[in-house]
Amino acid sequence: MQYGAASALYGSDAVGGSILLQESLPKPGFGGGAFVEVGSFGHYAHGGQLQYAPQGRFSGQSKWYYAYSENDFPYRDFQGRRQTQNQARVKYGGWMQQLNYRFRSKTFLSLNAWFHQNDRQIQPVINNFQANESLFDQSLRVVADFQTQFRLHHFSAKLGYVGDRQTYLDGASGSTFRTRKYVGLMEYERQWGTRWQFRAGADVYHTQGQSPNLGGAVHENRYAGFASGRGQLRPFWNMSLSLRQTWVDGFTAPFAPSWGNAWKIWQSPKHQWQIKTLAARSFRIPTLNDRYWQPGGNLALRPEQGWNLEGGLQYRFQKTDWHIETELTHYRLWVEDWIFWRPTENGYWSPENLRSVRGQGFELSGNGHWSPGPWLVRLQLQMAYTRSEEVSEAHLPPRQLPYVPRWRAGGFLHLQRKQAWLRLQSQYTSLRYETLDNRVGPASSVPAFQLWGLAAGYSRAFREKQALHLSLQVENLLNTAYQNYIFRAMPGRSFQLRLQYTFSSHP
Amino acid sequence: MLGDVVVVNEGNFQSADGTLSTINSQTGAVSLEAFASTNGFPVAATIQNVIEHNGLYYAVCNAPDKIEVFRKDNFASVATIRPGFGAPVVFNSPFSLAIIGNTAYVSNWGTLNFTTFIWENSTLVKVNLLTNALEEAITLDAQPQHLLVIDGKIYMALVGSDEIAVFDPATDQITERIEVPAGPDRMVLDRNDRLWVICNSGALVRINPATNAVEATISNIPNAGFNEKMVIDDEGDTLYWLSSAGFPTTNAVYSLDITQTTAPTTPIISGQNWYGIGISPDTDLLYVADSKAFQSNGEVLRYQANGQPIDTLAAGRGPNGFLFR
Numbered sequence: 001m002q003y004g005a006a007s008a009l010y011g012s013d014a015v016g017g018s019i020l021l022q023e024s025l026p027k028p029g030f031g032g033g034a035f036v037e038v039g040s041f042g043h044y045a046h047g048g049q050l051q052y053a054p055q056g057r058f059s060g061q062s063k064w065y066y067a068y069s070e071n072d073f074p075y076r077d078f079q080g081r082r083q084t085q086n087q088a089r090v091k092y093g094g095w096m097q098q099l100n101y102r103f104r105s106k107t108f109l110s111l112n113a114w115f116h117q118n119d120r121q122i123q124p125v126i127n128n129f130q131a132n133e134s135l136f137d138q139s140l141r142v143v144a145d146f147q148t149q150f151r152l153h154h155f156s157a158k159l160g161y162v163g164d165r166q167t168y169l170d171g172a173s174g175s176t177f178r179t180r181k182y183v184g185l186m187e188y189e190r191q192w193g194t195r196w197q198f199r200a201g202a203d204v205y206h207t208q209g210q211s212p213n214l215g216g217a218v219h220e221n222r223y224a225g226f227a228s229g230r231g232q233l234r235p236f237w238n239m240s241l242s243l244r245q246t247w248v249d250g251f252t253a254p255f256a257p258s259w260g261n262a263w264k265i266w267q268s269p270k271h272q273w274q275i276k277t278l279a280a281r282s283f284r285i286p287t288l289n290d291r292y293w294q295p296g297g298n299l300a301l302r303p304e305q306g307w308n309l310e311g312g313l314q315y316r317f318q319k320t321d322w323h324i325e326t327e328l329t330h331y332r333l334w335v336e337d338w339i340f341w342r343p344t345e346n347g348y349w350s351p352e353n354l355r356s357v358r359g360q361g362f363e364l365s366g367n368g369h370w371s372p373g374p375w376l377v378r379l380q381l382q383m384a385y386t387r388s389e390e391v392s393e394a395h396l397p398p399r400q401l402p403y404v405p406r407w408r409a410g411g412f413l414h415l416q417r418k419q420a421w422l423r424l425q426s427q428y429t430s431l432r433y434e435t436l437d438n439r440v441g442p443a444s445s446v447p448a449f450q451l452w453g454l455a456a457g458y459s460r461a462f463r464e465k466q467a468l469h470l471s472l473q474v475e476n477l478l479n480t481a482y483q484n485y486i487f488r489a490m491p492g493r494s495f496q497l498r499l500q501y502t503f504s505s506h507p
Numbered sequence: 508m509l510g511d512v513v514v515v516n517e518g519n520f521q522s523a524d525g526t527l528s529t530i531n532s533q534t535g536a537v538s539l540e541a542f543a544s545t546n547g548f549p550v551a552a553t554i555q556n557v558i559e560h561n562g563l564y565y566a567v568c569n570a571p572d573k574i575e576v577f578r579k580d581n582f583a584s585v586a587t588i589r590p591g592f593g594a595p596v597v598f599n600s601p602f603s604l605a606i607i608g609n610t611a612y613v614s615n616w617g618t619l620n621f622t623t624f625i626w627e628n629s630t631l632v633k634v635n636l637l638t639n640a641l642e643e644a645i646t647l648d649a650q651p652q653h654l655l656v657i658d659g660k661i662y663m664a665l666v667g668s669d670e671i672a673v674f675d676p677a678t679d680q681i682t683e684r685i686e687v688p689a690g691p692d693r694m695v696l697d698r699n700d701r702l703w704v705i706c707n708s709g710a711l712v713r714i715n716p717a718t719n720a721v722e723a724t725i726s727n728i729p730n731a732g733f734n735e736k737m738v739i740d741d742e743g744d745t746l747y748w749l750s751s752a753g754f755p756t757t758n759a760v761y762s763l764d765i766t767q768t769t770a771p772t773t774p775i776i777s778g779q780n781w782y783g784i785g786i787s788p789d790t791d792l793l794y795v796a797d798s799k800a801f802q803s804n805g806e807v808l809r810y811q812a813n814g815q816p817i818d819t820l821a822a823g824r825g826p827n828g829f830l831f832r
Binding site: 128 | 550618
């Protein structure tokens with residue numbers, strides 16, 4: 001379950017994705033739980049869920065969550081004076097409900113509803129004690145999902161509604177942005193022999209946006225058709241191919257295929273080597289804001305489009321109480337017609353298809369598992385090198401995009417003995433530039449930082465199928481001063497204590 | 508080493524990355540982030556204007572709303588003027604200031620109405636420079652822009668109207684209103700002590716401050732349309748301003764001899780994303796600020812007064828003006 005703001009204001013695409021959120025049917029019986037959490041800087045949260053699948057045709061699932069953080073953490077300002085963060089309160093909550101009706105063993109209708117509300121103040125820069133900006137989001141998603149399977153044929157149809165509303169407030173003055181999206185999706189899937197799977201479908205989106213900034217109400221229709229197949233070409237060779245074509249009122253998005261391969265190049269009981277490749281065409285449709293914002297919206301925008309190529313080498317090692325997995329991936333991407341807003345000659349900002357971006361980088365990850373006796377030791381490490389560069393101005397060298405770090409690394413060490421566990425984690429982000437000319441300076445870049453965290457927990461089962469879990473988490477263990485965004489303070493060491501109760505009566 | 512030309516780099520709104528840099532006019536040496544390197548802390552705000560008074564610079568900033576006071580000779584910080592937490596008198600998007608005696612008068616845009624896009628609750632805030640306390644907010648009936656002290660009175664360009672308001676600090680009252688074309692913005696004094704005002708509706712107005720009478724109105728002035736940038740040379744006889752396009756792609760420099768009565772039709776120079784202008788006092792070199800559309804840090808382009816290019820120098824983000832020390 002993914003909490004947090006899936007705001008409609010700047011990403012109508014993101015909203016489109018989230019309607020496809022799928023919940024599996026609950027297991028027979030009853031299950032659920034609840035938690036409470038308290039933490040530093042005025043943090044508390046609670047949540048819970050209940051799954052009910054009694055014998056018969058009905059089943060369901062309910063969840064709620066709520067979190068509040070005052071975020072009044074102390075920080076040192078530029079002159080080293082101790083200040084308290086103001087205007088950074090965040091509170092959100094929501095409720096999800098699923099109801100299912102089973103017609104036959106593999107034919108069912110599922111109704112899902114999710115309401116989410118997020119009320120957050122916009123954190124000002126250090127030493128801005130007058131700021132008074134906030135965002136208030138509400139969203140409601142409702143989906144009816146019908147699925148049926150007959151032998152090797154699987155068919156599903158979804159109808160959905162997504163309503164979003166975001167209010168920006170600066171003191172008493174503000175504006176509201178609303179979108180309503182209606183979605184229809186049909187999909188057919190079938191198994192071909194034991195090695196091949198085939199899928200095809202179509203979806204329709206109708207979006208309405210409403211805001212003074214859009215000059216009232218605007219509409220957009222999108223249609224897409226897609227087909228894909230995946231399977232085993234040879235015992236050592238797996239392949240997948242996907243095709244997708246999207247049409248939007250007024251223009252046609254690029255045809256977007258994607259092609260993936262995986263070859264097992266060497267295999268023994270202990271070792272396994274595998275090569276993976278992926279080639280895909282990508283695009284991003286201009287948002288309603290890009291197209292209709294007043295002033296500046298540009299109806300002549302083309303979709304951003306690009307290509308991704310990716311290749312990786314994977315190695316696995318397995319022994320009785322040992323397991324290691326590492327993967328090295330190299331990727332390249334090319335994006336043309338990147339949309340960005342810039343000041344125009346008419347006295348306002350306007351989006352244009354101006355930039356070209358080249359990206360390349362690698363990701364290295366490693367994962368180890370060791371279970372000597374009653375112990376369990378897990379180690380996970382990952383690092384990424386990213387060059388994401390603007391290349392549209394031929395007379396200038398490639399320039400790293402603002403706020404994209406060249407290096408990122410992180411990992412954790414997890415120790416467990418029976419019901420008790422301890423975890424140490426760390427994360428590193430290299431220097432990030434504030435502007436496209438990649439200058440380093442107090443007002444031009446954000447320094448690199450490394451953060452450490454420590455968490456410990458204990459679980460205790462009691463009676464039958466009930467358990468209590470207690471955990472304590474320390475974030476920013478070394479009380480490091482750092483910034484995620486230029487001149488915005490971040491909290492020092494903080495603590496979170498969580499108590500969770502779970503039960504189940506699943507057979 | 509601090510240079511003799513100060514560049515005001517406004518910074519990107521929301522990023523609060525405004526800076527002050529300097530240029531050595533002889534060698535062309537640039538000192539970026541001169542305030543931060545002198546004081547060990549950055550301005551960390553958007554800098555709208557820097558005003559010089561009695562050996563001090565007053566940088567008027569918004570987001571956060573404050574005034575950084577620092578020494579003209581070595582940039583050492585003297586004070587940060589801002590309302591205390593929960594203070595009854597506050598700044599509200601301050602833009603510029605004027606000083607009379609020990610009182611600073613700060614023009615504040617107010618609050619933007621997101622439906623009409625008009626600034627409301629605009630104020631003139633009085634600051635006691637002995638205590639740095641915000642003493643009083645005087646409500647204005649339109650958005651103010653630049654201020655100029657003439658003969659003990661404050662001339663306020665009410666850009667949200669078609670008036671220059673004359674404010675008398677002795678009574679804290681607006682004593683006179685001078686009607687001009689819409690959007691009076693930047694004001695300078697010429698060698699005959701006449702006040703020139705550029706209006707964002709595209710006009711230049713000459714006012715006699717002795718009588719507050721409008722002596723001349725030159726219309727069809729190619730101008731920027733928003734946050735006009737205009738300077739006058741040291742002799743006080745030629746006006747230079749940025750024009751044509753709009754915010755902040757202002758992309759040409761026009762000039763006018765104060766004896767002329769019609770609008771110029773050809774610019775001296777033109778370019779992209781120009782956002783600030785200055786003219787050096789002795790050498791009459793034109794300093795033009797290129798904002799690079801705020802995507803990168805900006806640049807300073809130097810020209811002879813006749814438009815002959817000299818060189819291009821580094822600047823901070825969104826350079827919007829110059830001071831000559």
